[in-house]
Amino acid sequence: MAIQPPKGTRDFLPKEMAVRQYVFDISREVFERFGFEPLETPAIESWELLSKKGGGGEDIKKEVYYFRDKGNREIGLRFDLTAPLGRVAANNPQIPKPFKRYQIGPVWRYDNPQAGRYREFWQADADIVGSEKMDCEAECLVAAATILEALGFRDFAIRLNNRKILNGIIEFLQIPKEKAPDVFRALDKLEKFGADEVTKEILKAGVKQPKARKLLEMIKARGSPSTILERERKKLDTYSTAKQGMDELEQIVKKCQAYGIARKLIIDLSLVRGLDYYTGPIFEISVRTKNDIGSIAGGGRYDNLIENYGGRWTPAVGISLGIERICEIMDSEKMFKHLETKTRVFVAVADEGLMENAMFVAQKLRAAGINTQIELMGRPLKKQLEYVDRAKIPFVVIVGDMELRKGKYTVREMAKRKQGLFTLEKIIKVLGEKK
Amino acid sequence: MAIQPPKGTRDFLPKEMAVRQYVFDISREVFERFGFEPLETPAIESWELLSKKGGGGEDIKKEVYYFRDKGNREIGLRFDLTAPLGRVAANNPQIPKPFKRYQIGPVWRYDNPQAGRYREFWQADADIVGSEKMDCEAECLVAAATILEALGFRDFAIRLNNRKILNGIIEFLQIPKEKAPDVFRALDKLEKFGADEVTKEILKAGVKQPKARKLLEMIKARGSPSTILERERKKLDTYSTAKQGMDELEQIVKKCQAYGIARKLIIDLSLVRGLDYYTGPIFEISVRTKNDIGSIAGGGRYDNLIENYGGRWTPAVGISLGIERICEIMDSEKMFKHLETKTRVFVAVADEGLMENAMFVAQKLRAAGINTQIELMGRPLKKQLEYVDRAKIPFVVIVGDMELRKGKYTVREMAKRKQGLFTLEKIIKVLGEKK
Numbered sequence: 001m002a003i004q005p006p007k008g009t010r011d012f013l014p015k016e017m018a019v020r021q022y023v024f025d026i027s028r029e030v031f032e033r034f035g036f037e038p039l040e041t042p043a044i045e046s047w048e049l050l051s052k053k054g055g056g057g058e059d060i061k062k063e064v065y066y067f068r069d070k071g072n073r074e075i076g077l078r079f080d081l082t083a084p085l086g087r088v089a090a091n092n093p094q095i096p097k098p099f100k101r102y103q104i105g106p107v108w109r110y111d112n113p114q115a116g117r118y119r120e121f122w123q124a125d126a127d128i129v130g131s132e133k134m135d136c137e138a139e140c141l142v143a144a145a146t147i148l149e150a151l152g153f154r155d156f157a158i159r160l161n162n163r164k165i166l167n168g169i170i171e172f173l174q175i176p177k178e179k180a181p182d183v184f185r186a187l188d189k190l191e192k193f194g195a196d197e198v199t200k201e202i203l204k205a206g207v208k209q210p211k212a213r214k215l216l217e218m219i220k221a222r223g224s225p226s227t228i229l230e231r232e233r234k235k236l237d238t239y240s241t242a243k244q245g246m247d248e249l250e251q252i253v254k255k256c257q258a259y260g261i262a263r264k265l266i267i268d269l270s271l272v273r274g275l276d277y278y279t280g281p282i283f284e285i286s287v288r289t290k291n292d293i294g295s296i297a298g299g300g301r302y303d304n305l306i307e308n309y310g311g312r313w314t315p316a317v318g319i320s321l322g323i324e325r326i327c328e329i330m331d332s333e334k335m336f337k338h339l340e341t342k343t344r345v346f347v348a349v350a351d352e353g354l355m356e357n358a359m360f361v362a363q364k365l366r367a368a369g370i371n372t373q374i375e376l377m378g379r380p381l382k383k384q385l386e387y388v389d390r391a392k393i394p395f396v397v398i399v400g401d402m403e404l405r406k407g408k409y410t411v412r413e414m415a416k417r418k419q420g421l422f423t424l425e426k427i428i429k430v431l432g433e434k435k
Numbered sequence: 436m437a438i439q440p441p442k443g444t445r446d447f448l449p450k451e452m453a454v455r456q457y458v459f460d461i462s463r464e465v466f467e468r469f470g471f472e473p474l475e476t477p478a479i480e481s482w483e484l485l486s487k488k489g490g491g492g493e494d495i496k497k498e499v500y501y502f503r504d505k506g507n508r509e510i511g512l513r514f515d516l517t518a519p520l521g522r523v524a525a526n527n528p529q530i531p532k533p534f535k536r537y538q539i540g541p542v543w544r545y546d547n548p549q550a551g552r553y554r555e556f557w558q559a560d561a562d563i564v565g566s567e568k569m570d571c572e573a574e575c576l577v578a579a580a581t582i583l584e585a586l587g588f589r590d591f592a593i594r595l596n597n598r599k600i601l602n603g604i605i606e607f608l609q610i611p612k613e614k615a616p617d618v619f620r621a622l623d624k625l626e627k628f629g630a631d632e633v634t635k636e637i638l639k640a641g642v643k644q645p646k647a648r649k650l651l652e653m654i655k656a657r658g659s660p661s662t663i664l665e666r667e668r669k670k671l672d673t674y675s676t677a678k679q680g681m682d683e684l685e686q687i688v689k690k691c692q693a694y695g696i697a698r699k700l701i702i703d704l705s706l707v708r709g710l711d712y713y714t715g716p717i718f719e720i721s722v723r724t725k726n727d728i729g730s731i732a733g734g735g736r737y738d739n740l741i742e743n744y745g746g747r748w749t750p751a752v753g754i755s756l757g758i759e760r761i762c763e764i765m766d767s768e769k770m771f772k773h774l775e776t777k778t779r780v781f782v783a784v785a786d787e788g789l790m791e792n793a794m795f796v797a798q799k800l801r802a803a804g805i806n807t808q809i810e811l812m813g814r815p816l817k818k819q820l821e822y823v824d825r826a827k828i829p830f831v832v833i834v835g836d837m838e839l840r841k842g843k844y845t846v847r848e849m850a851k852r853k854q855g856l857f858t859l860e861k862i863i864k865v866l867g868e869k870k
Contacts, residue, residue: 001745002522002525002526002744002745002746003481003483003484003487003522003525003526003744003745004481004522004526005476005477005480005481005522006477006479006480006481006504006508006510007504007506007508009477009479010477011474011475011476011477011519011523011526012474012475012476013474013523013527013530014472014473014474014536017472017473017474017475018473020475021473032777032806033801033804033805033806033807034801034806034807034808035777035778035781035806035807035808035809037449037452037776037777037778038449038452038453038456038777039446039447039448039449039452040446040447040452040455041440041446041447042440042441042444042445042446042541042555043478043512043541043543043555044441044444044500044512044543044554044555045440045441046438046439046440046441048438049438052438065479065502065504066502067500067501067502067503068502069441069442069500069545070545071442073441073442075441077478077479084446087437087438087439087440088446088448090437090438091437091438091439091446092448095448096822096825096826097812097822098811098812100808101449106477106478108478108479110504110505119479120477120478120479128811130812131811131812131813133811133812133813135790135809135810135811135813136811139809139811146801255790255794258790258791258794258795259794259798260798309437309438310436310437310438311437341472342467342470342472342473343470343472346470355570355690355693356693359690359693359694360693363694363695366468366469366581369468370468371467371468371469371470372468372469372470373469373470373535374470374570374574375570376533376563376566376568376570376571376574377532377533377565377566377568378568378570387531387532390531391531
């Protein structure tokens with residue numbers, strides 16, 4: 001048997017890459033339109049960064065691909081694109097603020113691979129470093145929504161919450177503050193494992209049963225911004241952290257109204273997000289598909305991360321699009337018309353002695369920007385046409401003696417089994433246009 | 436001190452990313468024009484693949500980032516993009532041949548980092564799987580040359596050799612065949628370490644002194660295809676492997692003539708290439724810069740690799756562009772006019788109460804495809820303009836009371852310190868055009 005890719009990883013053959021490139025290109029284009037600038041960081045990061053308290057958190061640490069390099073340094077593969085950005089911001093205080101960057105790339109987590117979960121997966125992130133204003137949250141959300149709409153997603157919802165509201169609830173229930181990270185990590189598993197499992201974990205964190213029950217009760221609030229925020233204010237506004245959290249969400253809602261995406265917003269107090277670094281508003285975008293509701297983007301504010309990595313205190317917020325889920329849904333919902341190949345035309349030769357003429361034709365087509373293949377295997381014409389059929393290349397230009405005498409070439413449109421004789425100029429014009 | 440990236444790796448800030456994206460975009464566009472299709476493979480590969488005999492070879496094995504995953508599987512980071520392609524081809528015999536793919540991505544080698552050498556570096560590869568014809572070698576070379584020319588490289592040379600000629604010389608000198616890999620790996624270091632060092636290594640491989648001297652003598656042949664091939668034929672044509680190697684090079688030269696790049700070719704019998712998997716023609720593209728001659732691309736034929744990885748025997752050839760060296764040279768030779776930012780315009784507000792008007796303007800500009808930033812920090816106008824200056828954003832649109840009353844906006848061209856009042860339609864037209 002041939003050597004396989006490592007467990008939890010996979011190859012993307014050209015047909016799959018077509019969807020992925022389409023998603024990458026649109027993400028990049030929209031991010032740049034919103035004034036985000038490209039950044040690239042290494043796949044490898046120091047264990048110091050990956051394991052830092054107040055970073056990804058204990059659960060993530062267990063999932064990091066960890067090893068030692070040949071200099072015995074502890075390193076690992078990045079588990080997200082936010083931690084590297086935090087490191088870059090800490091190391092480069094000279095960058096003018098706000099620093100708006102996007103990054104599209106793979107991240108690695110040693111998760112149990114199941115349907116649709118991989119150990120290497122791609123994210124497309126946009127973050128704004130240096131501002132505490134809720135304008136930034138709104139901008140991240142509207143950029144993500146613009147990408148999703150450009151990709152053809154219609155029925156998506158943006159769930160919003162604030163770690164400050166959750167902290168207010170913790171305060172209200174008189175749960176000691178230092179238990180918050182463990183409690184939040186437990187709550188994050190609510191959707192996946194259900195209330196019983198989560199209650200067990202909360203008890204394990206040292207919270208008593210009645211408080212755990214009350215906590216799960218309180219975070220059930222979910223609905224449109226106007227109803228939820230007003231109702232919850234009555235309960236929690238005396239807790240200054242919670243009040244600030246509500247005020248911030250109100251700000252975000254207001255900005256999203258101006259950007260025309262407010263109708264997508266849902267306040268959901270059960271939204272927690274698993275990573276330890278969040279400090280303020282958090283959000284998640286999910287899409288309803290035939291069988292399922294899938295989360296396709298998420299993010300939030302992490303005002304202490306950059307200081308935590310050794311930089312000066314710098315507020316920051318960002319959003320991350322989950323490329324794998326997006327591609328999967330686009331695929332299963334047939335939101336993308338698959339191209340079998342990026343090649344538009346194949347230059348075939350009737351006789352191998354005419355290869356140089358064929359090369360001349362291919363060169364002209366390529367110079368005109370037309371994606372062109374040429375015969376490379378010395379096959380008889382019949383075999384060449386069989387290949388074109390199997391590779392689903394839409395057009396063939398045939399170079400033969402008759403053609404050369406007439407100064408014209410046979411062009412066949414494969415799907416229609418239609419052909420005719422045309423000058424090279426005409427061929428370039430027609431194939432260049434139809435793209 | 437802030438946490439640093441691991442030794443031998445680095446971050447690419449937006450300004451550096453601008454050159455890199457430019458190189459990636461042109462590479463991708465040209466590869467697709469030549470009918471290469473995109474492929475993506477994981478960063479992680481099994482140690483079985485990375486260490487396979489007849490693959491990268493002993494020297495590369497020492498440089499692989501090796502570790503065990505949490506399931507105790509031996510894995511590592513890919514050292515090139517050819518080995519993963521070989522694995523994909525071995526696993527997917529159903530793909531129609533020739534299978535032409537390109538891949539642009541990072542690879543990792545635990546080299547000693549020195550000036551211009553990094554442990555994570557990017558390659559842009561194009562390969563053709565399934566054909567023994569020299570048309571493929573020519574196509575790889577002309578695709579690479581087209582990319583280099585599109586990037587602005589003029590003075591580059593393509594050095595050509597053939598492992599079959601080198602094998603013929605080994606045969607001629609009656610050096611046992613099984614010593615060839617060690618001898619080739621030694622010869623590959625000729626340029627870097629000089630003849631004395633290389634001789635030592637050849638002796639260590641078990642070759643006697645006179646033969647080692649004669650070998651170094653014979654591979655000195657270097658010059659234009661017409662002179663070298665004719666002269667060397669006289670010496671080596673009785674050795675059938677060497678003759679076949681010469682015939683192949685002649686074929687490549689002929690095809691390159693048809694494609695108009697033959698004047699770039701130099702036959703250089705000292706060209707070896709370090710990796711063990713090469714079986715036929717090998718090549719390297721180098722460019723003359725102010726102080727140096729730098730290799731910026733290389734590749735060759737590896738007909739046995741796919742079988743070696745457990746697939747059926749399938750011939751293949753490819754070329755790899757060294758992105759780091761290309762970007763470095765483009766930078767130092769000022770071949771790229773640096774953009775400080777991808778943002779074209781900043782929407783400033785005279786008063787924070789007008790943010791919603793500013794958001795309206797930004798949304799219109801973005802909808803017109805113009806890369807737009809908006810104030811996100813609640814700063815006074817003066818501070819906003821200072822930021823625009825520092826971030827080198829070329830235009831500002833100012834939203835103020837006066838502007839709103841007149842239904843026009845102040846536009847300032849930062850470099851010229853010139854400003855005027857225009858309608859939004861006019862602004863979109865002008866900023867959209869000047870791109």
